[in-house]
Amino acid sequence: MAIKKILMLVGDYVEDYEAMVPFQMLQMVGHQVHAVCPGKLPGDHVRTAIHDFEGDQTYSEKPGHNFAINADFATVDPAKYDALVIPGGRAxxxxxxxxxxxxxxxxxxxxxxxxxxxxHGQQILAAAGVLDGRQCTAYPAVRPELERAGGTWCEVNETVSNAYVDGKLVTAPAWPAHPEWMRKFLDVLGSRIEP
Known part of the structure; x- marks a missing residue:
């Protein structure tokens, strides 16, 4: 498997599981992951929030952990990276x-x-204008932004555990989708995990 260099965009109150779990999973299979945040340097931290689904009309929010930044946003060169990961949360x-x-x-x-x-990472994709004509999903509250940006909404299942692939874009509605989201992303990266 070819090792990929992956950039992750985070900020304060990024969703805890959506930053930490992909960061660790991608490293576990041998990829190099750099987490960056505007205004922060390597060794700094962002605070995270844990969003949970407890039967309310929307997710609940609880304090998470401190997540370490390991690369410098100000000097990062995206041309040196093979892929991008955008976690959700409030960031x-x-x-x-x-x-x-x-x-x-x-x-x-x-x-x-x-x-x-x-x-909510798809809010960044919508703002960047890169969803026009793309099939994707997100947390359901992001659907209006996704559609106004030209994306085609793909349904979220009851457990928010599904993920969609459109070319090299892999989207999911929330952290319960990590197994499917990361499996599909690894496929897009060309990574193979032998049983």
Whole structure:
């Protein structure tokens, strides 16, 4: 398996599982993952939030962990990366306001590089204007933004555990989809895990 260099965009109150689990899973199979955040340096942390599905009209939110940044957003060169991961949570709502975040996402989309985005991460994709004509999913509350950005909504199942692939774009509605989302992303990356 060829080792891939993967960039992950995070910010304060990124969803805990949606940052930590993919970060660890992708490293577990041998890929190199760099987590970056505007205004933070390697060794700094972002605070995370745990979003849970407990039968309310929307998710609940609880304090998460500190997630370590291991690369410098200010100097990162997206051309040196093979793929991009965008976790959800509350971070995407303000990260999408950063022009350099948008520039980085557009680089990956224009280069037809693999992009994995989950939950509210698709807010960044919508803001970057890279969803036109794409089939994808997201946390259901993001559906209006996804559709206004030209994306075609793919249904979310009851357990929010499904994922969709459109070319090299892999999207999922929330962290319960990690097994399917990461399996499909690894397929797009060309990674093979032998049984």
């Amino acid at each position: 995407p709502e303000y990260l999408r306001l950063n022009p350099r975040v948008i520039e980085i996402v557009r680089h990956f989309a224009a280069g037809d590089k693999p992009i994995a985005s989950v939950c």
